[in-house]
Amino acid sequence: GAGVSQTPSNKVTEKGKYVELRCDPISGHTALYWYRQSLGQGPEFLIYFQGTGAADDSGLPNDRFFAVRPEGSVSTLKIQRTERGDSAVYLCASSLDRSHYGYTFGSGTRLTVV
Amino acid sequence: KQEVTQIPAALSVPEGENLVLNCSFTDSAIYNLQWFRQDPGKGLTSLLLIQSSQREQTSGRLNASLDKSSGRSTLYIAASQPGDSATYLCAVLHYNQGGKLIFGQGTELSVKP
Numbered sequence: 001g002a003g004v005s006q007t008p009s010n011k012v013t014e015k016g017k018y019v020e021l022r023c024d025p026i027s028g029h030t031a032l033y034w035y036r037q038s039l040g041q042g043p044e045f046l047i048y049f050q051g052t053g054a055a056d057d058s059g060l061p062n063d064r065f066f067a068v069r070p071e072g073s074v075s076t077l078k079i080q081r082t083e084r085g086d087s088a089v090y091l092c093a094s095s096l097d098r099s100h101y102g103y104t105f106g107s108g109t110r111l112t113v114v
Numbered sequence: 115k116q117e118v119t120q121i122p123a124a125l126s127v128p129e130g131e132n133l134v135l136n137c138s139f140t141d142s143a144i145y146n147l148q149w150f151r152q153d154p155g156k157g158l159t160s161l162l163l164i165q166s167s168q169r170e171q172t173s174g175r176l177n178a179s180l181d182k183s184s185g186r187s188t189l190y191i192a193a194s195q196p197g198d199s200a201t202y203l204c205a206v207l208h209y210n211q212g213g214k215l216i217f218g219q220g221t222e223l224s225v226k227p
């Protein structure tokens with residue numbers, strides 16, 4: 001597609017529920033990244049995929065967070081047993097190559113846990 | 115551990131002024147540095163990408179410089195307009211931190227008509 005698409009744009013869920021956030025990267029981009037941004041802060045890295053595999057998942061805060069990219073294109077970020085502290089904007093980005101081509105970000109999913 | 119700092123945290127200027135936003139990073143072993151713009155409630159829009167071998171990049175009224183040895187980058191905005199009001203973020207891609215960008219906390223710019 002023309003840009004990075006994230007769905008839904010907004011998600012409100014109850015504490016303890018399971019949520020899935022979807023990212024559709026730019027066609028042909030092999031690298032995909034998830035970031036989390038809290039109010040007034042810069043984005044913080046969660047996980048990076050190169051193709052289908054997670055090349056770096058060091059930013060995932062705990063084992064309630066998991067992400068997949070089974071066919072090397074669309075990625076899903078999954079959060080189990082959501083907590084109010086998970087409320088944030090979740091941003092996805094894609095890139096042709098991690099080092100030289102820069103990143104294109106989606107508009108994000110605003111997650112609110114009530 | 116790479117850390118990125120942006121100063122000031124907020125800036126308010128009258129329309130027409132030229133202004134400079136600052137970004138500093140602690141480790142000079144970077145592949146590149148990227149400046150982004152973020153409007154309230156929106157995602158990030160890439161403004162300028164400077165590779166580690168470059169000194170500056172220009173796009174319209176924007177000019178970004180990079181001094182790796184001192185760990186600094188500046189974003190210069192000429193003849194500011196109310197439409198420039200947004201949060202500006204810088205981010206570095208570090209050699210030893212895989213594919214992840216390290217972001218500063220951003221500078222919130224307000225340009226008054």
